[in-house]
Amino acid sequence: MNVTGNRPGDMDVFGELRMSRANQRPRLVDVAEHAAVSLATASRALAGRDGVSAEVADRIRRIARELGYVANPYARTLAGGARSTVGLIVHQVDDPYFSEISAGVIHLAAEQGLLVQICQSGRDPAYELQQLRHLIAQRVGIILISGSGYDDPRVEAEARAELAAFQEHGGRVAAIGRHALGVDAVLPDNEAGGFALAEHLMDLGHRRIAVAAGSAGLTTVADRLAGVSSAVRLRGAYGADLAVVHSDFTRGGGRAATEQILNEHPETTAIVALNDAMAIGVLSTLRSRRVAVPARMSVVGFDDVSVAADLAPSLTTIRLPMTEMGRTALALALKPRSARPRRRRTGHLLVVRDSTGPAPTT
Amino acid sequence: MNVTGNRPGDMDVFGELRMSRANQRPRLVDVAEHAAVSLATASRALAGRDGVSAEVADRIRRIARELGYVANPYARTLAGGARSTVGLIVHQVDDPYFSEISAGVIHLAAEQGLLVQICQSGRDPAYELQQLRHLIAQRVGIILISGSGYDDPRVEAEARAELAAFQEHGGRVAAIGRHALGVDAVLPDNEAGGFALAEHLMDLGHRRIAVAAGSAGLTTVADRLAGVSSAVRLRGAYGADLAVVHSDFTRGGGRAATEQILNEHPETTAIVALNDAMAIGVLSTLRSRRVAVPARMSVVGFDDVSVAADLAPSLTTIRLPMTEMGRTALALALKPRSARPRRRRTGHLLVVRDSTGPAPTT
DNA sequence: CTAGGGTACGTAAGCGCTTACGTAAGCGCT
DNA sequence: AGCGCTTACGTAAGCGCTTACGTACCCTAG
Structure with a gap:
């Protein structure tokens, strides 16, 4: 029932991996000091929240840019409950169908400054469910689930319940090519x-x-x-x-x-x-x-x-349009939740090439 | 202090991504309390660090398992400087060569409980450098860089410098099929x-x-x-x-x-x-x-x-063996750094199929 | 002129974890 | 017995952010 590889020995990995504090990138305080404002104001300005006058906000943004300030996503996540990671579940990344979807997701995510965590379910419903739980435990903010759904109502119901609970707590979910999950979905016809x-x-x-x-x-x-x-x-x-x-x-x-x-x-x-x-x-x-x-x-x-x-x-x-489907799914998840699941239908197109011809006349 | 009614997360006005605090997963304190030890001891035990007696460590680990405790990677990263994210730079995820490498990386990362952040450089050295800097700014702990290197010494030198500085601060780097970076590499011949x-x-x-x-x-x-x-x-x-x-x-x-x-x-x-x-x-x-x-x-x-x-x-x-190359690269990066860059040569094999035959006799 | 209310900003309390440092107990040694 | 050293653990100070709440100020209405 536990995620694979959670044995004590594996933890050593983290033990070995630590960075020196000397990795001096500008922090929010630095920006705030340069702009002669408080941390709170700097944070608000950069998050685009209001309560900051236009000129001060502009100054803060300019200084942030000059300093090359990039928010620390870990601190941000820890502090705000805001989640800047999107979890993407695919059957297999080296299947072109899924890799094209991934490309779309990754591309938009990069634009939005989001981290993408990809999981491979290996077409196994049970393992997929485990991956799903793992993503939730890892506190991702968005879950994108692709691949076909399963006819088995029990399997699908469990995933559905897990996702519902996740959404209950503010998580965002979108499905790609999968409609039985009760979540926003982008669906080919x-x-x-x-x-x-x-x-x-x-x-x-x-x-x-x-x-x-x-x-x-x-x-x-x-x-x-x-x-x-x-x-x-x-x-x-x-x-x-x-x-x-x-x-x-x-x-x-x-x-x-x-x-x-x-x-x-x-x-x-x-x-x-x-x-x-x-x-x-x-x-x-x-x-x-x-x-x-x-x-x-x-x-x-x-x-x-x-x-x-x-x-x-x-x-x-x-x-x-696989790549676009990936993009759209993330875009959907990024929007505020609506009361009922939204569905984006994608277009499709019959492409006639050389593998089809008239039926042989026997 | 716990109001069950209206929490900040529920308001969600501007499509902000925030989770309610009510997402109550067990925290380290919970484990520590159940085990009747301090936070520090619990942390040490779960990290496999020493300074904890064997029996206490066992008890803590058992309780953690029973509670379904999973460390919050964001807090862990913020606090310790330990980085549990690996950044993977590929030319294009939907190119089979790279998607197979990615599959290997993702697989091992999943086993180790690491997040994988994939970036696409689009075969553009300048953009690749930008992605590299972005990953560093995002505080990843490991950078895996694949795709061919560039003959242009200036481009390569910049990447090299960036990576050296990253390693200077404890970051780990491995290259896949790329040898001019002065870092550990897995290289096909x-x-x-x-x-x-x-x-x-x-x-x-x-x-x-x-x-x-x-x-x-x-x-x-x-x-x-x-x-x-x-x-x-x-x-x-x-x-x-x-x-x-x-x-x-x-x-x-x-x-x-x-x-x-x-x-x-x-x-x-x-x-x-x-x-x-x-x-x-x-x-x-x-x-x-x-x-x-x-x-x-x-x-x-x-x-x-x-x-x-x-x-x-x-x-x-x-x-x-692309998949294995991805795996190996991550494994290499996970090991403690050695004084000089290590190189793992991969095997290769001529596979003769139907696209080759005797030269036409004209 | 003052109460009431809005706006712009500051203060400070965490988020969940790691870890430097402190402490108490146990050990061997002179 | 007294000293220092080691071991096992606790205390508390952050990591870099977000945000509830407090405060100063200005505006308008009474």
Whole structure:
């Protein structure tokens, strides 16, 4: 139940790590003295609070700039209860989807002078919950949680409760691509994206479509899948049919799903991978199985990670603005809380490239 | 003193980030009281410092665990000069090379209970220096700097001076793949890697080799290039020849370099991209220019980012253990400083895949 | 002219921790 | 017995900020 690595031996790390006091950076008192005002006034002026006349505030700000004053975030946090750290939970930082989101978060955070603490949950709900608790214990002020939610109501409820308590105490939370948490969220329209992909394939004449889906327990999977199915159902009269194979949201998952599709649904002419990582695995396996893309099999992905355009064949996919999503999520969390959770829908765009073509005429 | 009603944190007028004091986690005093010792003793026991008898220390640790006590990192930092944040400077987090390094750093940091603050320098030396100063101003305890160094002695000297001063005050520094900083470093053998790539190509019969190099000012570029040239020079007697085109370490850079190589050095039968990102761009351009790989042109990369194996054709490259490099760098920084900079050389491995083949017989 | 109220600023009390220094007890030594 | 040394612990002074509250001053209304 405790965070890993909390054993006595590990604490030594801190023991070794200490800085000399001589690291003389200007402090708030220095600014205050130069400006011939009190600490309180200097603090108020720099925080932009009122109760300071415009001219004095200007003088203080100027002097702070001249001295190269940068507030000590630790002191600030300790004193004010204000939290200048944002905790970002992702499944895996070296997955392009998440690294692009992170890039957006980090970028805005840097602009705002906030620290970003990144945690990797490794796609494990239990570990994710532990990370969440750890972040809260570390007194972050903002928690950004990305990655798909879990269908399991118990898991999700625990996270939800933890976050609610955190918000109760003034913490800010925003979710990215995750809607069941009862918090502000930036959400791609996964269903519409799935719908668009299926439509695109059916427009090309495909009728036997297989879906390489991520873990069955993820809401993202369910949503994207729902979009695909509803598009297919709408054209059911034309004989469209859907096979769904569950694996996981990685390249390896894509490879596994492809094997299964090839074996169990040989009539398939198009594979919808529910994210780009899987699509990369799908393409890779099709290549080694000598299945021509798109001549014999069309493939689509979802996300448009940046490498998607440089694959061979380049990947038809749904573009999601990941970097912007990260930015937006942080921006959302930075705003004052509203009574009810806000949702920002992100745009999405079908990007047609070389991995899709007309259905083979058999 | 405790009013349950209206606390400052609840008012939250201007979207200020503040937490209510009511976020009652156990503090060190609570542990100390339960253990019937003083604050000082509790602190010493939990920090693993001596001056506390074994049994008392055990009791304190047990009680801390029972209470779920987690030290407030801000207070700890403020008070002790001990720094529990590690600053990580990368060029770009959504570049797989750096995201894999980050993953390693984050992982070890999580184990050690350290915060990780990631900065993106955007490959701009001036901005990187600014980020560096920012991290120092933010009082991080450890700075990890990755990405190639710059050939420009002035730029590098400034960073070097800044880091030296930081270390002077007890800060810890480690570099990843960067050797001119006068600090501990984990270094791949770029020269040997370049050598191995060139050897591999020449073994396959290639004699007209072109290099798609990153920016001319980077030490990584110089080192990898030196390896390639020296291998080629060694076989100069056999008529091997080298064309070098400089661009930058991105996919776009790879595309640009390829265009130039195709135009200016049409006799080329093999392209050495000095990192995998460029190699992806090279492959992409060759495909659109209808140059068969490896039949008409062989391509090699450097790094072995995880997608390299799933490209079409899969990429022959030098494998570097990026994740482990990140981990090692942090581990290095965590150790007490030694008198002179330590260097950890990482292994590397030529991974032969489908993007290389025998030179065309013309 | 004074009460009442607003504005601009100062004073000082912490936030939760680390650590220099002080103290009391126990030990061996002469 | 008396001295100094070591060990184990307590006391209290901050670390650099924020902010509740106090104070001086000016303005307006009565």
